Amino acid sequence: MKKLSITLIIVVFILSWAQAQEPRYLVIEFIKVETGQMYDFIEHKDFMQKVYQVAVNDKKITGWDFWSLQSGADSGEFQYITITYYKDPVSMMNGISDDDLVKYAMIAYPHLGDKQIRDLYGRSLLSRDLAQRSYMAEIATTKDNFKMSKGVLASFDLMKAVEGRFDEYEKAEREVFLPIHQKRINRGLMGSWSLLRTALPFGSEAKSTHLTINLYKDYLQFFNAQEFEDLESTAEQRAAEEKGLKSRDQKWVYLATLENLVR
Structure with missing residues (x-):
């Protein structure tokens, strides 16, 4: 059933893709960071910016944004929004695997070893809570x-x-x-x-x-x-x-x- 649902979603997006001119496919993440984790998260943001640049160069994605929330329903709900852009609905649904992110990180930070990269990436994930993720066209x-x-x-x-x-x-x-x-x-x-x-x-x-x-x-x-x-x-x-x-x-x-x- 899950496989069928995902197939139907991809079909819907391919149809909308065919009807639109140069459409964009976006994964939008709403992120919450606890006060005590703010410094670690800022490091994570800077770390990931270089990683996503390598992903763009590799044509895995077409772009990435990092937004700081100024106002909303509840300031404690989340404080940041990230947007990852993909060229088509299939790429969007597949996303970027953890292994690919580590691979891109090793290219972005060639002076670091595999274990250092994985440790840094793992700690960076612990610095934030993914409140919501939406796949959009x-x-x-x-x-x-x-x-x-x-x-x-x-x-x-x-x-x-x-x-x-x-x-x-x-x-x-x-x-x-x-x-x-x-x-x-x-x-x-x-x-x-x-x-x-x-x-x-x-x-x-x-x-x-x-x-x-x-x-x-x-x-x-x-x-x-x-x-x-x-x-x-x-x-x-x-x-x-x-x-x-x-x-x-x-x-x-x-x-x-x-x-x-x-x-």
Whole structure:
């Protein structure tokens, strides 16, 4: 049954892959670090950045981000978000094995031996608690030339589509809300926007079914965007927005700053 479920997930993602232009596949991890482990985790973050750079060079992944949480539902729930980017759904589901990570670490740190690498990697894992991991596919995005760099601000909006209104919600995001975000981008009030669909966890008990990522170059742009009001929108458009909002439940919004990235 488990093997069949994974096969179905991969089929769904391959279908969405064929329908989208240059889609991205992301594994998003929400990480909690206890106060006493903070120093060890910072070492882990710096250690893993070089390891993931080797993984990018080997074309195992296409990128990696490390985000520091600024606000959210509960500051004690988790403090960091990492995103690992893959070229296709099969690579995403397979991920990077511990053996491959050790291999990449030995390339990144040639002065260290196998035992030292494994000990360092093992200790680094103990410094954090993986609160949640989500496998996602990008299914819609704005047209922009936004460049990712340290200090970029992101709003991660976790959504749960109303049961029975899954397609209606995605249609609303593409046809109603994407144009609104595109207007903000065209007016310099936003950097980029994308809609992601969750593969795992899935089912009626999943905390969310979708995620939107809103990118801003800094806090000034972020706050200006919050003040934006589309005075040109028609009554029909506003009604469509209201209908779209009812097709989903906005679970949580997390504001985070990009601290490290690998491409």
